[in-house]
Amino acid sequence: MKTKAHVLFSGGKDSSLSAILLEPFFDVHLVTCNFGILPTGPIAADIAREIGFPHQILKPDVSVLEEAAKTAQKDGFPNQAINDIHRHVLALLAKTDGVSVIADGLRRDDRVPHVPLPEIQSFESKNKVLYCSPLMGFGRATINKMIDSHLVITEEESAGMLKCDYEAELREYLSQDIGEEATHKLFPKSHKQSRVISRIRK
Amino acid sequence: MKTKAHVLFSGGKDSSLSAILLEPFFDVHLVTCNFGILPTGPIAADIAREIGFPHQILKPDVSVLEEAAKTAQKDGFPNQAINDIHRHVLALLAKTDGVSVIADGLRRDDRVPHVPLPEIQSFESKNKVLYCSPLMGFGRATINKMIDSHLVITEEESAGMLKCDYEAELREYLSQDIGEEATHKLFPKSHKQSRVISRIRK
Numbered sequence: 001m002k003t004k005a006h007v008l009f010s011g012g013k014d015s016s017l018s019a020i021l022l023e024p025f026f027d028v029h030l031v032t033c034n035f036g037i038l039p040t041g042p043i044a045a046d047i048a049r050e051i052g053f054p055h056q057i058l059k060p061d062v063s064v065l066e067e068a069a070k071t072a073q074k075d076g077f078p079n080q081a082i083n084d085i086h087r088h089v090l091a092l093l094a095k096t097d098g099v100s101v102i103a104d105g106l107r108r109d110d111r112v113p114h115v116p117l118p119e120i121q122s123f124e125s126k127n128k129v130l131y132c133s134p135l136m137g138f139g140r141a142t143i144n145k146m147i148d149s150h151l152v153i154t155e156e157e158s159a160g161m162l163k164c165d166y167e168a169e170l171r172e173y174l175s176q177d178i179g180e181e182a183t184h185k186l187f188p189k190s191h192k193q194s195r196v197i198s199r200i201r202k
Numbered sequence: 203m204k205t206k207a208h209v210l211f212s213g214g215k216d217s218s219l220s221a222i223l224l225e226p227f228f229d230v231h232l233v234t235c236n237f238g239i240l241p242t243g244p245i246a247a248d249i250a251r252e253i254g255f256p257h258q259i260l261k262p263d264v265s266v267l268e269e270a271a272k273t274a275q276k277d278g279f280p281n282q283a284i285n286d287i288h289r290h291v292l293a294l295l296a297k298t299d300g301v302s303v304i305a306d307g308l309r310r311d312d313r314v315p316h317v318p319l320p321e322i323q324s325f326e327s328k329n330k331v332l333y334c335s336p337l338m339g340f341g342r343a344t345i346n347k348m349i350d351s352h353l354v355i356t357e358e359e360s361a362g363m364l365k366c367d368y369e370a371e372l373r374e375y376l377s378q379d380i381g382e383e384a385t386h387k388l389f390p391k392s393h394k395q396s397r398v399i400s401r402i403r404k
Binding site: 020021026108117121130132133135138141 | 204228322323341
C-alpha cells in the first residue's frame, strides 16, 4: 500500500502538477487552506475532483491571517506575510492526524514562499513528517512543458478569477480592513493567474 | 509527441528515480559520461535496458578529468573537482545534437555537485536548453520511500562495486597517477553505494 502524501492545493497549475508528479509514488490527497474569508474551499474541491484526487480543507485560525495582514502593511509588500502563512499552514498540517508526507507547489524560481534547507530539516525532524516540493528542481519553462501535456488551463487577470491561495484571502481581508485602494498598493501589479480546467489523460 | 529529455545516468538509484519521475512528461533518454578510464559505459547500458530507457554514452575529453584530478590534489578533497566535471558534462551535453531538455539526479541534501540558481539560469539561456534536477525538492528519506516501490537496489561497500559516476573514474585516474594510498586520502571514507538491479512495474 502506498504512503499517503498531503499536497497543499490552490487549484492552480503548480500544485496540480505537484500532485500528478507524486501520483506514481504516493496515495495523494489534496489540502486547501481556507480562513473563512472567501469561498475558496468548494472551488478547490471541484478542481480536485476534476483532476482525480481526494480533497480536504484545512482551516487555520483567522489570527494567522490577521497577523500576516499586519506584517504586509508594515512591510509595504506581502512577501513575508505570505511566507508566515505558509509556515503556519505547514505546521498545522504536520500536526493533523494521518499526515506523514507533506508537499507543496513551490518552484525553483519562486521568491515566496521560500523555506530554507535548515528550516526544512528542522521542520521534518521536529514534526516527524517528510516535506517535499516536487517542482523545486524545475524552472518555469520546463514546468510549462510538463503542464501542456497533462492539464487544460485557463489564464485570466487576477481580478477576474478567484484563486484558492493565501494571497486571495489576504487581499480580501486587507480590502475589508483598509480599503481596496490601500490594499492594491501592497501587492504587485495584477498579473495573469492560472486555474486548472481539466486533466488530460492518456 | 513528447519532448526528449536527456537524463545524466550513473546506474544508481537517484538518477534512475529521476528518469522514472520524468517518464510521464518526456521521452526519456539516459546518458552516461565515460572518460575511457573504466568500463562504466556498458554497465550503465545494461541497467538502462533493465529499467526500460534508451541509453547513450557521452565521452568528454580526458583533459577534463586530468584537470579535475589536479584540483582534487590541490584541494585535498574531491568536491570542487566533481563540481567541475559536472559543469563540463552539462555544457558538452547541451551542445550535443537533439538535446533540448537536460536532467540530473541531484538531491536537496547533496553538497556536490551543486549548481547555484543564477548559474542554472545563465546555462539555460546561453545554451538554449532547459535544465532540471527532478529530485531537488526531495530529502533522502522521501526519495527512499519513492525508490522502495519502484526499484530493486543492491547496496555494497564502494570498493566492491563499480559505480558509473564521475567519482569512480576520478578515483581510478588518481590511483594510476599518484597511487592507491594517496588517492584514498583524498576521498571520504568508503560508504555504501547503491546500484539498481531492476524496476518494479505495477
